Amino acid sequence: MIGTKEIVWTGPVPSTVVETKPFWDACNRGIFLVQRCRDCGETQYHYRGFCCHCWSDAIEDLAIEGAGKVWTFSRVLVNRSPQFAQWGVYVTGVVELPEGVKVISRILAENPETIQIGTPVRLAFARAESGQKIPLFVVQEGAIG
Amino acid sequence: MANIRLGETAAIVGAYEHPTRFAQEKSEWQLLAEASRGAIADAGLSPSHIDALFVAATAPEGGQLGICTSTMAADYLNLKPKFIDETDVGGASLGYYVNRAVLGIHAGIFKCALIAYGATTRSRRVNVGTVSYNQLTGTEMVPIPDAFEQIYGTTVIAFMGMLTQRYMHDTGLTSEQLAHVATTMREHAARNPDAMRRERITVDDVLSSPIIATPLHKLDCCVVSDGAGAIVVAHPDLFAECAKPPVWIRGFGEALMTHGGGKTDWATESREMVARACGDAYAMSGRRPADIHTAMIYDAFTFNVVVDLEGAGFCDVGEGGSFAAAGEMKLDGGSLPVNPDGGGLASNHPGRRGIFMFIEAVRQLRGEASGRQVPDAKIAMCTATGAAFLARRGSAAHILEI
Numbered sequence: 001m002i003g004t005k006e007i008v009w010t011g012p013v014p015s016t017v018v019e020t021k022p023f024w025d026a027c028n029r030g031i032f033l034v035q036r037c038r039d040c041g042e043t044q045y046h047y048r049g050f051c052c053h054c055w056s057d058a059i060e061d062l063a064i065e066g067a068g069k070v071w072t073f074s075r076v077l078v079n080r081s082p083q084f085a086q087w088g089v090y091v092t093g094v095v096e097l098p099e100g101v102k103v104i105s106r107i108l109a110e111n112p113e114t115i116q117i118g119t120p121v122r123l124a125f126a127r128a129e130s131g132q133k134i135p136l137f138v139v140q141e142g143a144i145g
Numbered sequence: 146m147a148n149i150r151l152g153e154t155a156a157i158v159g160a161y162e163h164p165t166r167f168a169q170e171k172s173e174w175q176l177l178a179e180a181s182r183g184a185i186a187d188a189g190l191s192p193s194h195i196d197a198l199f200v201a202a203t204a205p206e207g208g209q210l211g212i213c214t215s216t217m218a219a220d221y222l223n224l225k226p227k228f229i230d231e232t233d234v235g236g237a238s239l240g241y242y243v244n245r246a247v248l249g250i251h252a253g254i255f256k257c258a259l260i261a262y263g264a265t266t267r268s269r270r271v272n273v274g275t276v277s278y279n280q281l282t283g284t285e286m287v288p289i290p291d292a293f294e295q296i297y298g299t300t301v302i303a304f305m306g307m308l309t310q311r312y313m314h315d316t317g318l319t320s321e322q323l324a325h326v327a328t329t330m331r332e333h334a335a336r337n338p339d340a341m342r343r344e345r346i347t348v349d350d351v352l353s354s355p356i357i358a359t360p361l362h363k364l365d366c367c368v369v370s371d372g373a374g375a376i377v378v379a380h381p382d383l384f385a386e387c388a389k390p391p392v393w394i395r396g397f398g399e400a401l402m403t404h405g406g407g408k409t410d411w412a413t414e415s416r417e418m419v420a421r422a423c424g425d426a427y428a429m430s431g432r433r434p435a436d437i438h439t440a441m442i443y444d445a446f447t448f449n450v451v452v453d454l455e456g457a458g459f460c461d462v463g464e465g466g467s468f469a470a471a472g473e474m475k476l477d478g479g480s481l482p483v484n485p486d487g488g489g490l491a492s493n494h495p496g497r498r499g500i501f502m503f504i505e506a507v508r509q510l511r512g513e514a515s516g517r518q519v520p521d522a523k524i525a526m527c528t529a530t531g532a533a534f535l536a537r538r539g540s541a542a543h544i545l546e547i
Contacts, residue, residue, distance in 0.1 A: 011296055011297070011298065012277070012279075012286060012295065012296045013296065014286070014288070014292030014293070014296055015285065015286045015287060015288045015291070015292050016288050016292065017288035017289065019288070019289070020288050020289060020292065020293075024292075034407070042406070042408075043406075043407070044406035044407055044408075045293075045406065045407035046289070046290055046293040046294075046407070047293070048289065052405075052406040053406060071311065072307045072308070072310045072311035072314070072411070072412075073307060073310060073359075074303045074304075074306030074307045074310060074358040074359050074360075074361075075306075075356075075358065075359040076298055076300065076302075076303045076306070076357075076358045076359075077355070077356050077357060077358065077359075078275045078302070078355075078357045078358065079275060079276070079277070079298055079300055079303070080272045080275045080276050081276040081277040081280045081300075082280075083277060083280070084277065084298050087298060090298055092297045092298045092299050092303050092307070093307060094307060094311075094411070100407075100408075101406070101407030101408065102407050102408070102409075103407065104293065104294045104297060104299065104535070105297055106297040106298065117310065117311065117314045134296065136297075
């Protein structure tokens, strides 16, 4: 059952720069950060050093609660990159968060064929060999069928 | 007001599509040169007339030309243009060059632009759609935005799959309707002796072809070919020297879409972006969708055609699929013949197909498209959307007239 044991990450690990390091460090504490602007009130993802909506510097971190819904997805049967060789068939998708942003991620499910637009998902983290935690989303138990 | 005059500024006076689809014995540079030579000869001009050069990179699709693209191409071709550009919006780039050529001619900077592209994507066995972007482009993963996206296995076709999935959800588009786009392009390619895939296929063939990334089948995806093409865009001062009647660039537009900080509705915005580009092209030319005799639509995937049909106003939103399934795009009996050459789905697609749309439009408007001529075609539209990475994309639209 997904979620009862640590998920191992076998894909590429993110490169970081000083601007994005707080996001990836937060992942290692089990926190997924979006950002909210104190000037215009909008949220944004991905993580960056300013508000892309109003160009203010007054942004603050906002830890997401962890719930989301599949906004779209694709079950990928062919990826010829060696980096993804261990994945087999996988689902990449866009998850809509109640915090007001859509997030590109990987979606894990016991039965990937049953994933649909609107399927509820929950934030989880996979652990790369380097120790870096990678956020992804898991179809909630009992959410389908 | 200035826009009206832009539509009277310049015309395509030369066009050449390299017949090759597999050129193992040649380099990209050779193909680029052969296509350039062909376009200049078709115009009845000489290389000495060329004072502006626009060349599309190939490196983003695994090729060898990508740094200082136009400068390196000028060196290989031994040209000394006074104006160069290599704006990069993926496969739509070539349309952007047409716009920049018109603007430069309008401004009086130059009079004769060569726009060229050549790539050996097939003979070098590049898996354009089914590898990571970093592997495809031979670049390192950058922290913004790659690290937030590419680690999740977002190939080109996975992205298009996600986009198509959402569009189907929103508009009722079906896989069967998309399959009709593919069968129509094959039907057209059967009449193009240079096309790469000339065998007819059925809707069932498309639907039973392997899934690459849901909901897209192999036959929803364009071919991967080698190829090259070039056009010459000139000031009216040169028309008297030209061998053939000018094909006027009467209107153009371009538009971008982005991720918008995670707010963008990729599906709706993909269509709205096309609508913005086409809207500007219609406004500049004074034409409407009903005036268009034939359309060249960038068909990297069957899905793109549906989005562009709706975005360009050839049908209502949500009706692109039924438009295709009803045969409206067919040379035989369709109300709007689309891609008479077979498009990227069947004729050729080395990576940046934009140039071939202009070449086919020129052939159609000149009445040179023997075997697949749209009768009395006088007004053509080209729409193209190209991608940087995922939904960071740009559209170009053009209205050409003879």
